[in-house]
Amino acid sequence: MHSLTANPLTLFNLLLATYFVIGNGGYTLLMLVSLVSVWLHKRRRRCEALPQLRESEVTPPVTIIIPAWNEQEIIVQAVRSALSVDYPGVQITVVDDGSTDETLARLMAAFDLAATNLILRCPLRTRPLRGSYVSANLPNLLVISKENGGKPDALNAGLNACRTPYFCTLDADCVLESDAILRLMAYVVTSPVNVAASGGMVRVLNGCQVADGRVTKVNLPRTGLERFQVVEYLRSFLFGRTGWGRLEGTLIISGAFSLFHRETVVEAGGFSGDTVTEDMELIVRLRRWAAEHGRTIRTAFSSDPVCWVQCPDTLRMLGRQRRRWQLGLCQTLWKNRAMFFHGRFGLLGSVSLPFHALVEALGAVVEMAGYLIIPVAAWLDPAALAFLVPLVLFSLAYSALISLGAVFLEEVTYRRYAAVRQLAGLLPYALLENFGYRQLLLWYRFTGVLRFLTGFSRWEKVVHVRPAEAVGYR
Numbered sequence: 001m002h003s004l005t006a007n008p009l010t011l012f013n014l015l016l017a018t019y020f021v022i023g024n025g026g027y028t029l030l031m032l033v034s035l036v037s038v039w040l041h042k043r044r045r046r047c048e049a050l051p052q053l054r055e056s057e058v059t060p061p062v063t064i065i066i067p068a069w070n071e072q073e074i075i076v077q078a079v080r081s082a083l084s085v086d087y088p089g090v091q092i093t094v095v096d097d098g099s100t101d102e103t104l105a106r107l108m109a110a111f112d113l114a115a116t117n118l119i120l121r122c123p124l125r126t127r128p129l130r131g132s133y134v135s136a137n138l139p140n141l142l143v144i145s146k147e148n149g150g151k152p153d154a155l156n157a158g159l160n161a162c163r164t165p166y167f168c169t170l171d172a173d174c175v176l177e178s179d180a181i182l183r184l185m186a187y188v189v190t191s192p193v194n195v196a197a198s199g200g201m202v203r204v205l206n207g208c209q210v211a212d213g214r215v216t217k218v219n220l221p222r223t224g225l226e227r228f229q230v231v232e233y234l235r236s237f238l239f240g241r242t243g244w245g246r247l248e249g250t251l252i253i254s255g256a257f258s259l260f261h262r263e264t265v266v267e268a269g270g271f272s273g274d275t276v277t278e279d280m281e282l283i284v285r286l287r288r289w290a291a292e293h294g295r296t297i298r299t300a301f302s303s304d305p306v307c308w309v310q311c312p313d314t315l316r317m318l319g320r321q322r323r324r325w326q327l328g329l330c331q332t333l334w335k336n337r338a339m340f341f342h343g344r345f346g347l348l349g350s351v352s353l354p355f356h357a358l359v360e361a362l363g364a365v366v367e368m369a370g371y372l373i374i375p376v377a378a379w380l381d382p383a384a385l386a387f388l389v390p391l392v393l394f395s396l397a398y399s400a401l402i403s404l405g406a407v408f409l410e411e412v413t414y415r416r417y418a419a420v421r422q423l424a425g426l427l428p429y430a431l432l433e434n435f436g437y438r439q440l441l442l443w444y445r446f447t448g449v450l451r452f453l454t455g456f457s458r459w460e461k462v463v464h465v466r467p468a469e470a471v472g473y474r
Helices: 002-045 050-055 075-083 103-111 151-161 180-190 224-246 262-267 278-292 315-335 343-380 382-412 420-454 467-471
Strands: 062-068 091-097 113-116 129-135 141-146 166-170 174-176 194-204 209-211 214-217 257-261 297-309
Touching: 002 224, 002 343, 002 382, 050 180, 062 075, 062 151, 062 180, 075 091, 075 103, 075 174, 091 103, 091 151, 103 113, 103 129, 103 141, 141 151, 151 166, 151 262, 151 278, 166 180, 166 262, 180 194, 180 257, 180 297, 194 224, 194 262, 194 278, 224 297, 224 315, 224 382, 224 420, 257 262, 257 297, 262 278, 278 297, 278 315, 278 343, 315 343, 315 420, 343 382, 343 420, 382 420
Parallel strands: 062 091, 062 166, 091 141, 194 297
Antiparallel strands: 113 129, 129 141, 166 257, 174 297, 194 257, 209 214
């Protein structure tokens, strides 16, 4: 039996070692690039002329598009947050995507809305509109009600109504910092190349105090599940997206808070409903469309424009979110597989897409198999454990160091968690994240891959159990 099983186990050990080397090596490179990028960005930030951008008559206006489906508990606060943004010429468009609760009714009551006849030129096809509403007191607020068609369809309806050169997508469970759009546009207006998409930092809102659409006090969430997500978001945005942004290999700019050039998005076909992660799909398609049409565009990421978003506070909702993210990743990679290793698409095609396919998509299967093979190896070939177990433990420990690095990078740069007790409250979760929480996420990612392989494509909505209590709406 030993002779029959040693070779397959050896081959699997080699595959697992290759996966860990590529994965951890890639994350290390991203970490180093991010450290340099954040340092350069902070130096440049001292010279940013935000007051001049705010006061200039030629600053491009922006429309904030908020898609909403059954968001009665949080929609009013989301609109108030958008209305209080410190940006000249900002417009707010809320798209009620056929809600069956009181989303539209609460908007009408809170902002004294009245029906209006909206004449639209619709370059993007959407489900039929039911009505449009404006406020006499808030001329920059427009609410559209339409038949349910999903988030991409709602975004396209908002895009049809958009009359500004740039638009910002904002989820209903988000709260913007007042200068977030100013900071996004500061990069856009100074870039020599058309910035088709620009994203900022997304942070965990759970536990924070909110009043009048603003985060008035930053606190850590109460539960361990939510604190693990704080560490995860810091690592993902400060290291992952900052690094890929600097290398111009950006695969995703969070749809919770993203800025787009309207004309470019419309020409590229708008938001697509053929994946469950419309934000990722659009970013990759914009780069593909630009290369195929001889256009030069840039997708950017900045780590200081901040949007606070409520993260899942139960295992059930966390599972829904992460399965959808993994499913959408697989769908997007498969849809754009022709871009792999193609120099025409720059580093996105030659490095970023293959890396995400191997480490983030296929890696969920490889890593899950690694955990499952340990007891099998112990029974069939105990000698294999001498290589397999140290490899897995080293990878977990190294990942914990990267998480610690993200927390310390946050501490020495932006310091949203300024109190010593807050830093002390995060460090244990950075250390322990890879011993339990990571395996939980791995299971969700693995089931997401299985859903992709079986053709499952339904959107799973995340419902926040404690929306009012978590962010202080009342």
